[in-house]
Amino acid sequence: MIKDEISKLRKEVENCKKCPLYKTRNKVVFGNGSLNAKIFLVGEGPGFDEDRTGVAFVGRSGKLLDKILEACGFTREKHVFIGNIVKCRPPQNRIPTIDEQSSCLPFLEKQVELLNPDIIVTLGATAYKGLFDSNAKITRERGNWKIRNNRLVMPTYHPSALLRNPALKKDSWEDFKKVILKYRELVDPEHFCKYI
Numbered sequence: 001m002i003k004d005e006i007s008k009l010r011k012e013v014e015n016c017k018k019c020p021l022y023k024t025r026n027k028v029v030f031g032n033g034s035l036n037a038k039i040f041l042v043g044e045g046p047g048f049d050e051d052r053t054g055v056a057f058v059g060r061s062g063k064l065l066d067k068i069l070e071a072c073g074f075t076r077e078k079h080v081f082i083g084n085i086v087k088c089r090p091p092q093n094r095i096p097t098i099d100e101q102s103s104c105l106p107f108l109e110k111q112v113e114l115l116n117p118d119i120i121v122t123l124g125a126t127a128y129k130g131l132f133d134s135n136a137k138i139t140r141e142r143g144n145w146k147i148r149n150n151r152l153v154m155p156t157y158h159p160s161a162l163l164r165n166p167a168l169k170k171d172s173w174e175d176f177k178k179v180i181l182k183y184r185e186l187v188d189p190e191h192f193c194k195y196i
């Protein structure tokens with residue numbers, strides 16, 4: 001059932017022309033992962049590689065994200081679904097405008113409603129600001145649980161920020177450790193992570 005609903009939504013997103021980003025996209029990046037995921041990761045938007053492949057987080061950032069997930073004992077196939085604030089690539093990887101974000105956000109909201117995750121993790125400033133407050137500072141908000149529409153949200157850095165500034169990796173890991181502990185508390189007390 002959820003599969004049908006998601007397929008229907010995917011078709012709608014793939015045909016979307018609600019904002020100007022449709023004009024320059026190659027592929028819509030709907031999002032991917034497990035439909036049974038209890039963790040929903042929210043990124044900013046597709047980059048060059050994602051726009052080419054139609055898959056979320058496949059470039060260098062994606063590889064780092066995979067390593068982080070692996071360290072947590074999570075996999076894309078089983079534990080997480082990854083979606084973005086906007087589903088089409090902003091030219092030159094610029095930050096999506098507020099109007100573009102507002103046009104696209106209902107799709108993300110619908111994905112979250114359908115998947116009904118226990119935990120949302122926002123990756124980077126744009127994802128956090130898009131869901132909470134456009135004036136927020138990720139450096140201040142990260143690592144602290146938030147509530148949005150009765151769902152728990154952990155804000156953390158985008159993997160691309162960790163690539164640019166490896167000193168942030170320590171904080172990022174602290175944030176993901178909180179996600180692991182919350183996952184054990186809410187979803188699976190037996191969840192295995194070799195580090196904690």
Ligand code: SF4
Pocket residue numbers: 013016017018019020021022028086087088100103104
């Ligand atoms: S970014 Fe979102 S709202 Fe804009 S065209 Fe793409 S799918 Fe539609």
